[in-house]
Amino acid sequence: MATLEIRDLHVSVDAENGPREILKGVDLVVKQGETHAIMGPNGSGKSTLAYSLAGHPKYTITSGEVLLDGEDVLAMSVDERARAGVFLAMQYPVEVPGVSVSNFLRTSATAIRGEAPKLRTWVKEVKEAMADLQMDPAFAERNVNEGFSGGEKKRHEILQMELLKPKIAILDETDSGLDVDALRIVSEGVNRVRETGEVGTLLITHYTRILRYIKPDFVHVFAGGKIVASGGPELADQLEENGYEQYVKGGAAE
Template identity: 70%
Template sequence: MTTFEIRGLRADVIISEDERKEILKGVDLTINSGETHAIMGPNGSGKSTLAYAVAGHPRYEITEGEVLLDGENVLEMEVDERARAGLFLAMQYPIEVPGVSMSNFLRSAVTAVRGEAPKLRAFSKELQEAMKAMAFDSSFAARGVNEGFSGGEKKRHEILQLELLKPKVAILDETDSGLDVDALKIVSEGINRAKEANGMGVMLITHYTRILNYVKPDFVHVFAGGRVAESGGPELAETLEAEGYERFVKVGA
């Protein structure tokens, strides 16, 4: 059983050398193995800041609180150590890495997380199976990471990484944004496969309920004003779909 705990987390975004702004204002959240927690809320509420601060993005400075993965404070770890400990972030805007093939990138990532290089033939088979499941043609293995990929292909590549790295906890930052219906189904199926295979916990950040039709949440949290403003079951997402975030915007202002 894995437990991922965010306790009293406060964080600033560094705007410039002389300017910063507090975004996270005391976040408390606990995710256990096999649970899916949907984080919903209006633009500017701090959802993506939460994801990047926990993952260790240098633009965000944590000023208070702790983040525990099975009792270990990940905030004391370097970014690569957090990944090896079992933390995964699927980015909202995946970047291109020209000159580095997808296959080399993924084998290097798998080697770093697993602690040893997989045998080439075994990894090639594993990669091809995972690519097929994510609807990638085998030719993509030789292409630069995300180079010339469509938005949907970039998001599918994020979930391909998820399936190969087998984290304990996955933070998915608006993985559904910009996806058409077919891509949304493929991405959702990949998330569900990884969750079922590894029993990982999922923090799913999203604006909309459409992905929740495919990736069923156990808990829904409304994020507003840099903190969790309300929590509930899947029915809370339906309420948000019907009523919007207006009352939470007023609270967070």
């Protein structure tokens, strides 16, 4: 069973006046089949955690380790991490002009699966996954994220998650900017992948709204660059009620 272990992770970014530490010792273990919600106020470092795990070059790991089934994730390049089974659904997916969605998906699936998917079954697979997410088939011929609405971008991210079948999926504020219908459709997509029991999910969010659709097994409060409280789903209810105030007092969050 796949397990992601994050041990005492410290991460900094280059700022004008030298490096600034954003993650200050994160410890977390995510197992295949589990869903962990990471909740926290703006600026607490939630997204930094997501991008650091995916290997974004902007972030420097200063200490700690990240292991996927014992393998050193931090030693891997961005694409190696993805092939090892780490997937990041981004909050702001970038446009790639001139590259069609269908070309992108196939190139990506070929890289992840280690061989080109058979054309016939692949077309069917993509069609069905798109239909499930209520995406127009014409979508496949558009350029990646170019002119996509906020909702279309998020559906496209979850479409990739469904097709690439990661071991560990990190969803960075997937709920932000979605109306209720889009949130439901996207959540259903995430749930389809979760129901296979083969993915460990790290759900990063500011709001509790998405947790009505995606039920977490664990809830962690993130503040000041680390996890400051952990519990079951009931913790989310408390946050809904009381907000983050008790966790950010005393300057724990920046």
